[in-house]
Amino acid sequence: MPKVTIDDVAELAGVSIKTVSRVVNREPNVRELTREKVEQAIAELNYRPNQAARSLASHHSRLIGLIYDDPSVYEIPSAGYIVKMQEGALRACRKLGYELLIHPCRIRDKHVVADLKAFLEEARPDGIILAAPLSNMPKLVRAIGSTGSPLVRLAPGGKNGKHYSVSTNDREISAEMTRYLASLGHRNIAFITGHPSHKAVGNRFLGYQDGLEQSDLQFSPQLVAAGDNSIGSGEICAQGLLELTQPPTAIFAANDDMAAGVIRVADRLGIAVPDQLSIAGCDDISLAQQVYPAITTINQPLSEMADRAATILIEATRHKEPLKGFEIVPATIKVRDSTGPAPA
Amino acid sequence: MPKVTIDDVAELAGVSIKTVSRVVNREPNVRELTREKVEQAIAELNYRPNQAARSLASHHSRLIGLIYDDPSVYEIPSAGYIVKMQEGALRACRKLGYELLIHPCRIRDKHVVADLKAFLEEARPDGIILAAPLSNMPKLVRAIGSTGSPLVRLAPGGKNGKHYSVSTNDREISAEMTRYLASLGHRNIAFITGHPSHKAVGNRFLGYQDGLEQSDLQFSPQLVAAGDNSIGSGEICAQGLLELTQPPTAIFAANDDMAAGVIRVADRLGIAVPDQLSIAGCDDISLAQQVYPAITTINQPLSEMADRAATILIEATRHKEPLKGFEIVPATIKVRDSTGPAPA
């Protein structure tokens, strides 16, 4: 397999290497006929541009870095969360001719910042996606910002003026889910909160409160239990809630793992789902469909969000645009089998 | 942030760039004193070699490609499997100054082979890790082999003469698990097989049979149910097995998801685990610890296997060694709460 270079293509097509370069990079100012000749030569020789040479000459690595919390430390974010994110980012990268560099990091490690800087300086990605919950950590955002790498924050709890962010409508959609439960006749709707480090998950709690108000229901602190995103915490919270003298007829959990925990407890206590108890989750991880009954949940469009983040980043480096602002990828409610009319 | 180059370091240290290069690459033939001077200059300037320049000049990308089945198509391998693999491969890469390129691919897509070749030719990783179940597909193994990229097959069902493989002792450890169940007094031990495309998972079935034999127990086809690695299939299989006139007192599932399905069914049928039914799984994914009771399982050392694969690959490219042979990373049994003495 002798390596085919741009010179070989130029020679075969009878043009200069610069013209080949223009065709490869889809630059303007090439006659249609010339372009075709070059494209044919490329196909004939099966030419592939050498990325190393490209990036050395252009000062662009065509690499996007995806930074997230290492799951082997916390179980947040979960493996499903990570894989979904990767999938979206990869989709965008492939479409635009980039590669993705994944970089899990341990937020509790003292050397995170140094480690991150080393990654940015050595691998030199053209842009960085910082995933939740890291996207909320000023220390990290600042460290990356100071290197000058274009940065997109993924699913941060709120915006900041300095960096672009891609979020979903956590609060609004959680309000909608709450209204949906209310519309089924539920009056005692409980909520299980998520891990406090994850601000986007915190917004779901706010949405729950909004939804109650919009449905003319009273917010009651007893109906709120504090989970930490794990199945186990969902079980513990459910147990507490179901022992109340006025137990809820619907439980809305800030993620699917905890909702699955609630189902387990209902199973054990002989409470029928959804006939006696409705259960709703958040995230739409695969578990939500695998358990019985399948969980009504909110489809967090993580893959689309990561796709958008990577796309924005790549387009920004191409046009050398400053990267400010934000966008919102709307979530949708997936009604499945764990919710139903309130018991009479 | 003005970019620091090798010339700056050479000037500050008062040596030639070649000497700096030697120090950076830990080559021999540098006096200790010279090395120290250079290292000090590097630290002072915070110099980082430019990877693009390095790989252009050396014809090494310092990239390892990890190829696996896209989870959005099949749910095998699961997200947890993928993340564990990535973790191990990343650990090795970081230690040795490499980066990891992940490349999920859709085995059912007609263009897989073309897509893979394009990946290899464009990104030019120095080596490839092909994960199970892809590592069993001759079509893919051949496609990668034909490009000349060094290849390590991860957890293939068997060896082949042409490529290095890293496996675990699936068969032996499954036999051990079966013997363990027998040692608890179980005489009716059922097995739930995994998805047939995953040969390593098939070896677990062979191990189950070995274990029965070694424990002087009769193999009985009725005690074998065919799952597909999903929680749902575990439930279906469990239902069938528990309806037998001579139901098993222990069920050994070829993965943890299916074992979790068995637990769900036992829960529903009011069968106490482990008092009336022992359940064992395979893989030790996080779910195994999160469900109640926590699942006794086999810890598949996926992370270590991927670490070994990447390490082997990197060392081979350095020494330009041909890459043949295999190695086995032993798995271990994790006894937790889902197994106990057979009912009297």
Add this chain to the structure above:
DNA sequence: GTGAAAGCGCTAACAC
């Protein structure tokens, strides 16, 4: 042990 020179294969800047 150390250094000088010659590329690696592309893109940028500018000429035509």
Add this chain to the structure above:
DNA sequence: GTGTTAGCGCTTTCAC
């Protein structure tokens, strides 16, 4: 529209 030239920042080769 197209081509020429000069690097990008390293490693390789070979001389000393």
